[in-house]
Amino acid sequence: MRQDMKILVVDDFPTMRRIVKNLLNDLGFNNIHEAEDGAAALPMLKQGGFEFLVTDWNMPEMSGLELLQQLRADPATAKLPVLMVTAEASKQQIVAAAQAGVNGYIIKPFTATTLKEKIERIFERLGAVA
Amino acid sequence: MNATEREDLRRAVVDLLVALDSGDADSVAVRLGALRPFADRRMLGDLAEIAGHLQGGLRSLALDGPLVQAADRDLPDACSRLDAVVRTSEDAALRTLDLVDACRDEIDALDPALPAVPRLRDHLRGMAEAQAYQDLTGQTILKVIEVVRETEKALLALLRHAGVGLPDAAATSDTSDPLRGQGPRVAGVDGAGATQQDADQWLSDLGL
Numbered sequence: 001m002r003q004d005m006k007i008l009v010v011d012d013f014p015t016m017r018r019i020v021k022n023l024l025n026d027l028g029f030n031n032i033h034e035a036e037d038g039a040a041a042l043p044m045l046k047q048g049g050f051e052f053l054v055t056d057w058n059m060p061e062m063s064g065l066e067l068l069q070q071l072r073a074d075p076a077t078a079k080l081p082v083l084m085v086t087a088e089a090s091k092q093q094i095v096a097a098a099q100a101g102v103n104g105y106i107i108k109p110f111t112a113t114t115l116k117e118k119i120e121r122i123f124e125r126l127g128a129v130a
Numbered sequence: 131m132n133a134t135e136r137e138d139l140r141r142a143v144v145d146l147l148v149a150l151d152s153g154d155a156d157s158v159a160v161r162l163g164a165l166r167p168f169a170d171r172r173m174l175g176d177l178a179e180i181a182g183h184l185q186g187g188l189r190s191l192a193l194d195g196p197l198v199q200a201a202d203r204d205l206p207d208a209c210s211r212l213d214a215v216v217r218t219s220e221d222a223a224l225r226t227l228d229l230v231d232a233c234r235d236e237i238d239a240l241d242p243a244l245p246a247v248p249r250l251r252d253h254l255r256g257m258a259e260a261q262a263y264q265d266l267t268g269q270t271i272l273k274v275i276e277v278v279r280e281t282e283k284a285l286l287a288l289l290r291h292a293g294v295g296l297p298d299a300a301a302t303s304d305t306s307d308p309l310r311g312q313g314p315r316v317a318g319v320d321g322a323g324a325t326q327q328d329a330d331q332w333l334s335d336l337g338l
Contacts, residue, residue, distance in 0.1 A: 013264070013265045015220055015268075019258055019262050019265075023259070058269065087314035089323025089328075091324060094324060098338055099336075102338075108265065108266060108314065
């Protein structure tokens with residue numbers, strides 16, 4: 001996990017993309033890109049270079065869950081660390097995300113502290129596995 | 131059938147009976163022909179009565195000039211208003227975030243040893259977090275807009291079937307998928323959702 005790692009933030013609400021970007025900047029990350037839907041994000045991620053994805057669930061064209069499933073199905077993106085940040089809060093959904101291969105799950109509304117903790121935990125676990 | 135028509139019919143029937151008694155085939159054919167207009171008139175009368183009932187029913191439904199107005203104007207209006215609320219609050223939240231960024235730039239130029247500097251950064255972080263309200267309220271409003279749109283479609287379909295001649299309704303959406311995004315939960319309307327602690331526990335149980 002480097003401060004200049006290339007991160008993609010995906011959410012259909014521009015305010016939420018701004019906030020996540022803002023909080024990531026605050027944590028020292030400075031290479032942040034945005035997409036407004038899973039459908040727009042997928043080609044960007046397949047093109048390569050991204051090292052971390054922060055995504056919403058509920059988006060009009062392609063949901064965060066579908067995006068995650070597509071990424072895990074492609075060897076080029078199967079290992080990309082993915083953090084879901086979403087208002088979706090049923091057990092069924094959380095378990096579905098975990099089974100689809102999500103690395104972390106944050107329920108909105110969230111604090112900067114929670115974001116920091118989850119990101120650190122994701123990369124700690126990846127570091128431990130590697 | 132009125133009295134005059136009844137008298138005309140009676141006379142035509144009597145003429146037919148006389149012709150039958152006389153055994154004159156041509157005369158019988160003519161008298162039978164003379165009866166046809168009475169049958170046609172009767173059928174038309176019945177049809178006119180049915181059409182009258184239909185129109186009365188349609189008119190009393192469409193009387194719901196209010197219903198037509200709701201489907202055609204008020205409900206679409208409501209959607210536009212709600213859309214405007216989402217856009218206005220989005221503009222306000224983005225403007226606040228712009229100002230937060232501007233403050234951060236100013237703070238970067240200050241002496242980092244000043245005790246106020248970390249406190250100011252904290253406050254700004256809090257302000258940025260607080261703008262997240264707009265994402266949740268925005269999603270809730272979009273969900274209401276969807277409900278209003280579905281109601282509008284159902285109403286249009288009802289009015290169309292009643293023959294009020296409005297445009298075709300589109301297909302309804304599928305709400306049975308438990309993994310379909312529901313948007314933020316509203317207290318008192320939706321059930322309580324999982325907390326971050328719940329999510330952390332379930333994910334931990336699954337090895338994450």
